Amino acid sequence: MPRAVAGPEIERLIQLLARLPGLGPRSARRAALHLVRRRADLMEPLTSALRDALDKIVLCRTCGNIDTRDPCTVCADPTRDRSMLIVVESVADLWALERAGAAPGRYHVLGGTLSPLDGIGPDDLNIANLVKRAHEPEVKELVLALNATVDGQTTAHYITDLMRDTEVKVTRLAHGVPVGGELDYLDEGTLSAAIRSRTPF
């Protein structure tokens, strides 16, 4: 067993940093050293940023977004198209769509996808609340922005079935060639979908 090289406080910091995604034991050690070296301009601000975030972060009770206010920045934004709900699997996906600045509506975060193999059913997701929101008179369209995986598509079908007896239109993201993508590197499913959904030039 390797000897502890520093006091228990530093070892504990390294262990916790190693649990962040993208950092392993070695890079956590480097990160800890980096923090200690940049005490004033990184370690102190990071500590207080974490403290601030801990004090203020809440889950938006409307859509499930993570923010420092409830309702969140997106739900409270008066310029959003209130007739469109964009259904995403996770807050990470919501943030990705927001970074693209592409989505005019508000969101609904499911908190995962249906996954019978992992024992994740409708009650484990934020679906009951979605149905309730979809029945609000102002909502005209659900955009299913789910991953193009088996679980994502299973969830999309399940939600579509739930909406069958309503007036709400259910749409999904287009399949096709990624912008900047090279055809040679794309799978056949994507290429077939791109041909089927070809658009006038």
Place this chain on the structure above:
Amino acid sequence: MPRAVAGPEIERLIQLLARLPGLGPRSARRAALHLVRRRADLMEPLTSALRDALDKIVLCRTCGNIDTRDPCTVCADPTRDRSMLIVVESVADLWALERAGAAPGRYHVLGGTLSPLDGIGPDDLNIANLVKRAHEPEVKELVLALNATVDGQTTAHYITDLMRDTEVKVTRLAHGVPVGGELDYLDEGTLSAAIRSRTPF
């Protein structure tokens, strides 16, 4: 410009996380989300670990190690061979040697290597203090555990010159084949050194 997707507190946390080595803007975002999701078992402990470390971390005035006590754990360890000083470039190197549990002596951290091109001279490093420590009667050997780079070797030669008028023996780490290394992937310099320093089997 992408829209801010969350409150300023979260954006600030992401920006600071992105400055850790090994994390970029995208992985910092993932790390921030991960922290928020694991509020109780990761975000809170990490915040207090940073707070603790900030409160307690000091530089060892003897060797330059980073620790929560001064003299540091290594310098204060009564089982260490006090006749041997292991000279390293950085605290990261000290920690690497300690993890290997291979070094019986105490350390001296230079804080860099001589680098005329970058304008780093002897006065920029912790060298004056090394000379003082090397003149303590109990010190019999300096082990130069410096990187096998041009700057590392320049520094090694400089320190060796400084020790020329003393009784202190100056040694350096062995060159050779890394344990587990494959000859086919090693450079000629390492292979030549390994042949020259061959040992009886």
